[in-house]
Amino acid sequence: MKNWFLALFVLVWAWAIGESKPNVLFISIDDLNDYISPLDNHPGIKTPHFDRLSKRSVTFANAHCAAPACHPSRVAVMTGVHPVRSGIYRNMFRAHGPRWRHESKVLEKAVVLSQHFRDHGYWAAGGGKIFHTLQWTPGDSQNDPDAWDEYRGDPLDPISGDWPRPESTKVNQNEGFIGKRPLGNHYFGAAVIEEDDETHGDHLVVDWAIERMKEKRDNPLFLAVGLFRPHIPFEVSQKWFDLYPIEKVRLPEYLKNDLEDARPHGRMGWHKWVTENKQWKHLIRGYLASISYVDHQVGRLLDALDSSGLKENTIIVLWTDHGFHVGEKENWEKFALWDQTTRVPLFIHAPGVSEDGMKTRHPVTLTDLYPTLCDLTGLPVPDQCDGKSLVPQLKNPDKKKKSLSLTSFQFWGDSAPSHAVSNHRYRLIQYSDGFEELYDLKKDIHEFHNLSEDPNFLKIKSRLSLGIPKETAGLVGIPTSSPYNLKHKSK
Ligand SMILES: [Ca+2]
Numbered sequence: 001m002k003n004w005f006l007a008l009f010v011l012v013w014a015w016a017i018g019e020s021k022p023n024v025l026f027i028s029i030d031d032l033n034d035y036i037s038p039l040d041n042h043p044g045i046k047t048p049h050f051d052r053l054s055k056r057s058v059t060f061a062n063a064h065c066a067a068p069a070c071h072p073s074r075v076a077v078m079t080g081v082h083p084v085r086s087g088i089y090r091n092m093f094r095a096h097g098p099r100w101r102h103e104s105k106v107l108e109k110a111v112v113l114s115q116h117f118r119d120h121g122y123w124a125a126g127g128g129k130i131f132h133t134l135q136w137t138p139g140d141s142q143n144d145p146d147a148w149d150e151y152r153g154d155p156l157d158p159i160s161g162d163w164p165r166p167e168s169t170k171v172n173q174n175e176g177f178i179g180k181r182p183l184g185n186h187y188f189g190a191a192v193i194e195e196d197d198e199t200h201g202d203h204l205v206v207d208w209a210i211e212r213m214k215e216k217r218d219n220p221l222f223l224a225v226g227l228f229r230p231h232i233p234f235e236v237s238q239k240w241f242d243l244y245p246i247e248k249v250r251l252p253e254y255l256k257n258d259l260e261d262a263r264p265h266g267r268m269g270w271h272k273w274v275t276e277n278k279q280w281k282h283l284i285r286g287y288l289a290s291i292s293y294v295d296h297q298v299g300r301l302l303d304a305l306d307s308s309g310l311k312e313n314t315i316i317v318l319w320t321d322h323g324f325h326v327g328e329k330e331n332w333e334k335f336a337l338w339d340q341t342t343r344v345p346l347f348i349h350a351p352g353v354s355e356d357g358m359k360t361r362h363p364v365t366l367t368d369l370y371p372t373l374c375d376l377t378g379l380p381v382p383d384q385c386d387g388k389s390l391v392p393q394l395k396n397p398d399k400k401k402k403s404l405s406l407t408s409f410q411f412w413g414d415s416a417p418s419h420a421v422s423n424h425r426y427r428l429i430q431y432s433d434g435f436e437e438l439y440d441l442k443k444d445i446h447e448f449h450n451l452s453e454d455p456n457f458l459k460i461k462s463r464l465s466l467g468i469p470k471e472t473a474g475l476v477g478i479p480t481s482s483p484y485n486l487k488h489k490s491k
């Protein structure tokens with residue numbers, strides 16, 4: 001009787017201090033598309049650690065960002081609020097803190113994911129790029145410093161000081177090229193950083209995260225690690241370039257006149273510069289090298305977790321903020337609504353819940369992450385959340401998910417947002433001017449053939465269009481009155 005009582009006491013005590021709750025390792029990657037080996041497996045790609053992670057996770061092979069740009073996608077993940085309610089569809093710069101709270105009424109009091117975990121007994125630490133920030137805009141970050149127990153470095157400038165630039169990019173940036181390089185200053189470029197990897201941003205952030213995993217704490221850990229590569233500039237050390245000899249680099253599949261039945265994205269000038277200057281293979285090589293570099297950092301995190309003693313009781317979530325083009329549809333980077341732009345790697349490992357090594361094509365929007373993590377850790381789901389828990393699919397990857405994925409973006413010059421939805425096979429894009437594109441991703445993975453005018457697909461199209469809300473928030477403006485507005489000019 002006495003032992004029974006003691007056991008009960010220990011159980012209640014453990015529950016009270018939150019020790020029974022699993023830790024969360026929350027890994028965010030920037031601009032990583034589906035080229036990695038567990039997804040589309042771009043020819044020659046070397047990503048052994050994504051393979052390793054996929055073998056112990058459920059791979060969500062049809063997951064989509066809420067918006068195809070860093071800032072809106074990340075705010076949607078970290079608040080669970082979709083752009084169609086917040087009105088945050090695009091990147092916004094010149095912030096020194098969570099300016100989005102002042103941009104969107106809906107987000108004014110939104111509880112950030114890490115804060116929600118803190119409110120329920122977790123110790124929440126973050127490092128690197130979780131909210132939007134860039135290598136080349138010091139002090140310009142949308143992070144919310146109040147949502148963490150600890151943030152690595154300056155939470156309002158978490159990455160800009162961490163990244164060295166190759167010497168060669170600092171001079172004669174346009175020498176020998178036709179036309180002006182997009183973005184200038186070689187930020188859209190690929191080059192070798194001579195210095196050792198261990199002095200580069202993501203390596204330093206992972207070093208910091210490894211130390212957090214080693215520390216002993218009474219509270220469960222919510223550890224957010226934001227990796228910046230393979231975001232441009234594609235600058236990593238030589239050994240990553242050596243994995244991809246230029247003569248073996250493959251260009252993406254290309255269809256002449258592909259854009260004739262699609263809406264142009266307004267970024268063809270970048271592709272023109274790339275092809276005119278014969279930079280296509282060189283830039284793809286840099287992107288692949290940057291992917292293998294970040295794969296290595298993921299491996300370091302997994303090694304550290306496995307040797308920390310936390311392995312058996314730690315949920316791992318790895319996501320990317322959106323997909324990426326390296327010339328597909330004459331586009332570079334993101335800012336479009338095709339599958340190539342919005343589809344993201346998403347892996348979830350939940351000890352005792354998820355089925356290791358499984359894959360599902362049921363559609364996911366990244367706003368599903370917030371309620372999923374609540375569900376897995378027994379936390380209440382805040383009212384602000386728009387997504388649905390993925391725990392049913394973690395338990396059974398064949399379990400049908402009724403809702404479609406929803407990605408929204410307001411193109412430059414448009415007065416209203418455009419939207420895209422996916423089910424397990426088809427993808428419908430509805431632009432704000434009424435133009436539509438429909439793709440059968442089973443038969444046409446490159447989205448070459450727009451079926452929206454084909455009468456055989458009317459039913460499929462109307463079914464998919466039900467996933468697009470009738471009422472959506474308008475694009476929010478920039479409130480100069482916000483205390484988080486950067487008053488000074490970025491250097
Ligand atoms: Ca991004």
Ligand SMILES: [Ca+2]
Pocket residue numbers: 257258259260261262447448449450
């Ligand atoms: Ca086409």
